[in-house]
Amino acid sequence: MSEPAQPVFSIEKIYVKDLSLEIPGAPQIFLEREPPQVEVGLHSEAGGLDDGVFEVALTVTVTARLGEKTMFLVEAAQAGIFQIRNVPADEIEAVLAIACPNILFPYVRETISDTINRAGFPPVILAPVNFETIYQQRQQHAQQPTEVPIQ
DSSP states (O other): OOOOOOOEEEEEEEEEEEEEEEOTTTTGGGGOOSOOEEEEEEEEEEEEEETTEEEEEEEEEEEEEETTEEEEEEEEEEEEEEEEESOOHHHHHHIIIIIHHHHHHHHHHHHHHHHHHHTTSOOOOOOOOOHHHHHHHHHHHHHSOOOOOOO
């Protein structure tokens, strides 16, 4: 009797899939001395490329506003191609939603910070993210029954 194959998890490639920068109020916005309100949005998605090969993209959007004016908007999608084999099917989703974004996050954090700095603004350093908590919250939310009003 043969032993079950060992799980395989490897990084095949990490790359910037999409990057955009907008500074709608330039050059006047650079004369502002007030610190902006900074909002950070985070989104990750995964898809299969081949048998046991997946692409995961972690997209971070940073928007800085002064009142109603947008100082800058930066969006970066950091992606990776991962080989995941001999992992139980019911565990693959967690690997794609937790392990892969954990690997991609330091890269996207650097891309965001560097882009904002090169745009002429002080760099924004993103706080660490707990992808396991995000995944668990999504799982709990998905399991909650939705209420349908009776007419």
